[in-house]
Amino acid sequence: MSDNSTGIKIVSDNRQARFLYEILETYEAGIELFGTEVKSIRAGKANLRDGFALVRNGEVFLLNVHISPHHTTSQVFNHDPRRTRKLLLHRDQIRKLTGKVEQQGLTLVPLKMYLKRGWIKIDLALVRGKKLHDKREDVKRRDDQREMQRALKNR
Secondary structure, rough: EEOOOEEEEEEEEHHHHHHHHEEEEEEEEEEEOOOOHHHHHHOOOOOOOOEEEEEEEEEEEEEEEEEEEOOOOOOOOOOOOOOOOOEEEEEEHHHHHHHHHHHHEEEEEEEEEEEEEOOEEEEEEEEEEEOOOHHHHHHHHHHHHHHHHHHHHHH
């Protein structure tokens, strides 16, 4: 699961988002974390499935992402698993996202969380929800690809 040539180790991947949404643009963002959260993420205890991001007062916040409490840390010093976390983006990127989210009705969804040169990063995607027929087309296309691969393998 790690790509050693670029120094990136994927910690968590939101595969469901690729099925439910049409991805228009992606952004790499840093994330503001507590020490116990960093330890849990390095141990692979993060879940992006229900997560989304909001733009408030010129800042981007990540909501509903579950990072498990660290197992060796006391509950007094541990973090809340689903707390709101601030994302670190450039001001012009935030301005562009604000316009697209408010005017075009798009959503911000985390696609994956990874370690890049020791820093924890999140791939944030600007997405539009897929309709049911689009999802069916994707499933059909995937099944057709699988059948073609089987046919080529059995030759």
